[in-house]
Structure formats: structure tokens, C-alpha cells
Amino acid sequence: MSETEQAGEEAVGTETLPLDSWHRAKGGRMVEFAGYWMPIQYEGIMAEHLWTRENAGLFDVSHMGQLAVSGDGAAEALEALVPGDISALKPGRMRYSLLLNEEGGILDDLMVTNEGDQLGIVVNGAVKWEDIGHLREYLPDDITLNHKDDHGLLALQGPKAVDALARLVPEAAGLLFMQYMRAAWNGHAIGISRSGYTGEDGFEISLPNEALAAFANALCAMDEVKPIGLGARDSLRLEAGLPLYGHDLDEEIDPVEGDLAFAISKRRREEGGFPGAARILGHLEGGAPRKRVGLLVDGKLPVREGAKLFDGNTEIGVVTSGGFAPSVGAPIAMGYVPRDHAVPGTAIAAEVRGKRVHCTVAAMPFIPHRYVRKQGG
Amino acid sequence: MPRYYTEEHEWIDVDGDVATVGITDFAQGQLGDIVFVEVPDTGAELSAGGDAAVVESVKAASDVYAPVDGTVTEGNGQLEEDPALVNSDPEGEGWFFRMTLSDKSQLDGLMNAEAYKAFIADL
Numbered sequence: 001m002s003e004t005e006q007a008g009e010e011a012v013g014t015e016t017l018p019l020d021s022w023h024r025a026k027g028g029r030m031v032e033f034a035g036y037w038m039p040i041q042y043e044g045i046m047a048e049h050l051w052t053r054e055n056a057g058l059f060d061v062s063h064m065g066q067l068a069v070s071g072d073g074a075a076e077a078l079e080a081l082v083p084g085d086i087s088a089l090k091p092g093r094m095r096y097s098l099l100l101n102e103e104g105g106i107l108d109d110l111m112v113t114n115e116g117d118q119l120g121i122v123v124n125g126a127v128k129w130e131d132i133g134h135l136r137e138y139l140p141d142d143i144t145l146n147h148k149d150d151h152g153l154l155a156l157q158g159p160k161a162v163d164a165l166a167r168l169v170p171e172a173a174g175l176l177f178m179q180y181m182r183a184a185w186n187g188h189a190i191g192i193s194r195s196g197y198t199g200e201d202g203f204e205i206s207l208p209n210e211a212l213a214a215f216a217n218a219l220c221a222m223d224e225v226k227p228i229g230l231g232a233r234d235s236l237r238l239e240a241g242l243p244l245y246g247h248d249l250d251e252e253i254d255p256v257e258g259d260l261a262f263a264i265s266k267r268r269r270e271e272g273g274f275p276g277a278a279r280i281l282g283h284l285e286g287g288a289p290r291k292r293v294g295l296l297v298d299g300k301l302p303v304r305e306g307a308k309l310f311d312g313n314t315e316i317g318v319v320t321s322g323g324f325a326p327s328v329g330a331p332i333a334m335g336y337v338p339r340d341h342a343v344p345g346t347a348i349a350a351e352v353r354g355k356r357v358h359c360t361v362a363a364m365p366f367i368p369h370r371y372v373r374k375q376g377g
Numbered sequence: 378m379p380r381y382y383t384e385e386h387e388w389i390d391v392d393g394d395v396a397t398v399g400i401t402d403f404a405q406g407q408l409g410d411i412v413f414v415e416v417p418d419t420g421a422e423l424s425a426g427g428d429a430a431v432v433e434s435v436k437a438a439s440d441v442y443a444p445v446d447g448t449v450t451e452g453n454g455q456l457e458e459d460p461a462l463v464n465s466d467p468e469g470e471g472w473f474f475r476m477t478l479s480d481k482s483q484l485d486g487l488m489n490a491e492a493y494k495a496f497i498a499d500l
Contacts, residue, residue, distance in 0.1 A: 323435060
């Protein structure tokens with residue numbers, strides 16, 4: 001028996017995260033991911049996935065890069081590299097954006113937060129060093145870029161996340177989706193945003209490395225909280241229709257093709273001035289030749305990354321993420337198809353081990369988002 | 378009925394010239410939640426070490442190899458409806474396929490239960 005789709009080679013120079021021994025003590029099965037040893041699962045991906053949708057799951061995402069940009073004109077400087085309206089971002093607000101290359105291809109997807117005195121940026125772990133290099137190269141010299149590598153990041157996700165977190169930091173319950181605040185816990189300065197990557201309500205909490213284990217223990221001592229591994233993080237985000245950089249997005253794909261046009265702010269559409277604006281604005285105007293779509297898969301055979309997509313005998317695209325979706329109860333996938341196939345309901349086929357599997361292009365998310373956008377709502 | 382084990386974490390029960398093949402409890406534990414199993418067609422000719430079946434967990438697809446040479450006489454149809462049988466009863470109801478044995482001497486190279494237990498203890 002051998003795994004055919006998981007990279008099995010021993011990684012050289014794999015680093016440990018601050019909570020490494022904490023994960024191992026909790027029974028986490030550690031795998032190499034983005035240059036770090038990380039827990040793929042504790043009790044099992046299916047159980048952890050369903051737990052997060054019903055209760056609250058704690059994810060260690062300390063592999064991600066936590067950056068800060070500051071200095072006069074920091075927002076304007078960042079706008080030269082991303083298509084979001086960063087200047088209009090009010091203190092305590094965050095937004096999803098994209099680091100673009102000159103051709104409009106996506107170098108990374110990221111979160112930008114106006115923390116008041118600086119812009120916080122959270123980038124993907126797998127490309128954080130490339131991102132830091134890019135920002136250092138392209139931001140003006142009088143803008144300061146700080147890598148907060150003395151901080152870890154925890155995500156608490158699920159419908160009961162707010163109850164759990166409010167026991168430790170009561171004021172966090174007052175945040176709405178994509179809002180941020182600074183707070184204190186046990187004498188530590190922490191940052192909290194109501195955000196995440198599961199489609200559920202939840203929070204991301206940035207803490208000094210030395211506070212991570214105590215905070216994680218305080219949460220996991222609560223009945224509604226369990227630690228959740230990378231495996232369920234992947235299946236949860238797939239059901240939520242959220243792309244994973246390096247799989248569903250890369251340097252060849254622009255935001256319109258990636259179905260991320262919402263990240264191109266209105267003012268930026270009018271004014272341009274971001275990398276690859278000509279291509280991206282052209283695609284906004286006239287449509288992109290291909291588009292990221294969701295796929296509902298007939299039957300039980302999982303359709304995974306790399307599977308070719310067909311309309312009849314014509315190869316039309318490729319699957320970029322896919323697998324069994326625990327909350328859907330069936331396999332789902334996302335991938336790229338030509339724009340005339342990117343209409344929900346379009347019947348296509350995926351090829352898995354020489355067999356054709358029927359798929360239907362589907363609107364995403366597969367499981368409705370449950371973000372809290374207004375109090376009491 | 379003697380049971381043999383492979384280093385690829387398959388078990389094989391031998392009854393005369395016919396063998397039943399599945400994956401071990403250790404293997405299912407490593408794979409996690411099984412969501413799909415593809416068993417070989419009846420009549421398929423297998424050779425030791427060659428691909429015989431595919432087992433898919435939530436996270437990945439894994440090949441299951443033929444432990445010995447032979448011809449498939451039956452795949453476990455129950456796994457199509459209930460792949461999780463491989464998790465709940467891997468060395469019983471969760472068997473993958475049955476096959477005839479072309480060369481019983483190939484069994485000599487496999488492990489018994491005690492040797493397999495020692496093998497996985499060293500992993």
C-alpha cells in the first residue's frame with residue numbers, strides 16, 4: 001500500500017512551530033507542510049470537520065506570515081501591489097486582497113487589516129518568504145515592513161467559537177465579520193479579528209509565541225472546543241468555496257479567472273494603477289477566457305487535484321482541489337473551465353484513473369457561509 | 378486457516394488455493410476515514426507487487442498491491458456502498474478481494490501475525 005497523491009519524501013530542514021510539542025501531546029499526527037511540521041489530524045479528519053461545523057475547532061495557523069507595514073503613505077504604497085482599496089480601509093477593518101505580479105497573476109492571497117498605527121498583513125505560509133522579498137523590493141524605502149515572527153496565529157472556528165472566546169476575552173463578541181481589535185489576555189497584548197477560512201463564524205487570534213500554549217489550553221479546556229488539523233481545514237475551506245494558494249491560485253491566474261473579482265475594489269476598477277491592471281480590467285469588461293468553478297461529483301469516487309476535465313472527448317480544463325466533502329456527504333471539487341462552461345448546471349466529466357466521472361458545474365460555496373455581519377444576526 | 382501479512386500492510390487469508398485479501402488495522406488507522414474503495418474486477422490477473430485496488434481516504438488515494446500472483450474471483454461489493462467497513466472491520470467484513478493462488482510458494486516470503494506485529498512496532 002502506498003500513497004499516490006501525498007508527497008512522501010522526508011523534508012530536509014523542516015522547522016517546528018511554537019506549539020509543536022502541544023500538538024504531539026494532543027495526539028496530532030504531524031506532517032511536513034509549508035516547511036513546518038504541522039498536525040494533519042488528531043482524532044480523524046471527518047470527525048474534526050463535522051465538529052467544527054457544529055461546535056468550535058481550534059486551528060494552529062502559526063506557519064502563516066504575519067507582517068506589518070507602517071509609515072506615512074503605507075496604504076497608498078501597498079495599493080501599488082494589490083487591487084484593493086486599502087486607503088479606504090478604516091481602523092479596525094480588514095479585507096481580503098491579492099498580491100499581483102506585473103502580468104496580473106496572483107503571487108499570493110492575503111488579509112490586510114488597518115490596525116490603527118500600521119497595516120497588518122497575513123500571508124500564506126508556503127510563499128511567505130517570497131512575499132516578504134517582493135514587498136521589500138517594491139515598497140518604497142520609507143515604508144517599514146516588519147515580520148512578526150515572534151507571534152503565532154490561532155483560528156477558532158465554528159458556531160460556538162464566539163461563546164468560547166468570549167469567556168477569555170469578552171469584548172471579542174462585539175466584533176463583526178472582518179473587524180479587528182487589540183485586546184489583552186493574561187498580561188499579553190493580542191490581536192483578534194472575526195475572520196477565518198472555514199466558512200463558519202469564527203476568530204483569528206494573534207499572540208506572542210510564549211502565550212500560545214496557555215491560550216490554546218484555556219480554549220481546549222472548554223467543552224465546545226477541540227484542536228483541528230490541516231486535513232479538516234482543507235475540507236472545510238473546499239466546502240466553503242475558498243481557494244487555496246498554490247493549488248487553486250497561482251502566478252498564471254488573474255483575479256477574474258480565479259473568481260475573485262470582488263477583491264478588486266470599485267475605485268481601483270475606475271483608476272487602475274495596480275499590477276496587471278490592463279489584463280485584469282480587460283477580463284472584468286469582456287470576461288476571462290477561463291474561470292474557477294465548483295464541481296459537484298456524481299457517485300462516490302473522489303476527484304482530486306490534477307484530474308483533467310472533459311466536454312465529450314475535448315479536454316477543457318483541470319481540477320485544482322477536490323475530495324470527499326464531509327458536510328455535503330459526497331465528493332466535490334473546484335477547477336478551471338472555459339468561460340462558456342462556467343455556468344452552474346453545465347455537465348462535464350473528470351478523468352480519474354482512466355475512468356470518466358460525471359460532474360456538474362456548481363455555484364459556490366457548497367455549504368453556506370455563516371459569517372456574522374450584524375449584531376444579533 | 379493461516380493468515381499472512383505483507384510489508385505493504387495487506388493481510389491474506391489462505392484456504393486451499395483461494396486467498397482473501399484486505400488491508401490491516403494498522404493501515405486503516407494510518408489512512409483515516411475511508412470514503413471510497415476500488416476493488417479489482419473478477420477475472421483480473423494480478424501479479425505480486427502489482428496494483429490490485431485503490432483505497433481513498435478523505436485526504437489521499439493509496440494503491441493496494443497484490444500480495445501474490447493469481448486471478449481475482451470476487452471483489453467485495455459491500456465496500457461500494459459502505460467503504461467505512463474498512464475502518465470499522467478491516468480484517469473481517471472490510472476485505473477487498475478474493476483470488477486464486479498461482480504459486481503457493483510465494484506465501485513463504487510473507488510474515489505471520491507475530492512477525493507483522495514486530496514489523497509495525499519498528500515503524
